[in-house]
Amino acid sequence: MTKLIQMEWKKLNQKTVWMELLIYMLILIFFPAFFIKVAMPAFGQSYAAAIELNGFIQMGYVLFGGSLINHVFIEEYKNKTISLSFGYPISRQKLFTAKVLFIALFVFFATIITFILSGLTTYLLDQFFPIINGKPTTSDMLEFFSSMMIGSVLITLISFIPLFYFGIWKRAVVPAIICSIFIMQLPNFSLFFNVKPDVVVIILSILGAISIFLSIKTAESVGEI
Template sequence: MNRLVRLEWKKLKQKSIMGEVIIYWFILLGLPVFFVKVVSADFGQSFDSLFELIQSIQRGIVLLGASLISQVFIDEYKNKTISLSFGYPISRKKLFTAKVMFIAFFIFLTTIVSYLLTGAATFLMNQMFPFVYFSITGSNLVSYFSGMITGSFMVTLISFIPLFFFAIWRRATILTVICAITAMNLPNFSSIFQLNSELIVIMLCGIGALSLFLSIKTAESVGEV
């Protein structure tokens, strides 16, 4: 399985992917300062409000997930290169599992690094141009790192929402991207639905997990060329 996962990475345009990741990191690490300074100073009033802002910003990596899904699944269908993969002496379910594991690992690791870069950049910027109106304590750091793990896991699950219907079944790149944009922004409009944003995130994670399950479960049938 490890060999299959590594093979998925080798098949991609690695420099292009890493370039895209660096752009995401560069944009996301500066957004907390922008929102506190330009949108609302309330984000800097407490650790909880600032961390909630950082968590919502990290959901932007869901769009990177859509890009990976498009390249790992949709492009292979369109280019017919997936037919070669189906010729391997392994089941399609195992092949799809390897593809999913690669995407999950890549998104999770990218989000972890993004949290670390964003946290460090926010701290350093606050030292130069104070905009946070609370003292950072040891418990804050513990909460940040634990929330980082949980948040990265959630981002990974939400990234898989378009996988089954839009990528494997419909094989539609544009719809996959639109679905990802909708999913990553939906919690920000929780007040419109009169729901707690955390509840919406949990629901999105559930949908992502279901999409993930169906993608692997039906690989032998829906996964046909």
């Protein structure tokens, strides 16, 4: 399986993916400090509030996940390179599992790294241009790392929501990306529906897991060329 995951990476236009990742990272690293300074200074009242904000901002990786679904699944169908994979002595379920794991690992580690870098950047900027009240406490640090781990897992799961329907069934790039943008924004609007953002995130994660399950389970039927 490790070999298959590596090959998914080799097949990609790596320069494009690295460039995309760089852009996401740059935006998401500086966005928390920018947001506190320009849009919502309320999140600067404490490090706890800033950490909560950072967690929501990293939802941006849901969109990156959508973009990877496009590169790894939809483009392969559109360019017909998927038929090459189907001609190898590997079952379609195994091929799709490798693709899913590749996207999952990429999104997960990119989110983790960006979490750390955005935390450090926000802290350093706060040292030079104070935007957050007080200093980070040990409990803030623990909260940051637990939010980083849990957040990265949930964001990874959520990013798979468009996979089954738009990625494999419809093979449609634009709807898949629009779906990712909508999902990414959904927790921010949860209060309009009187639902806690955390509940929305958990529901979305379950939907992502269902999408992964259906994608692999139906690889032989829905995944047919």
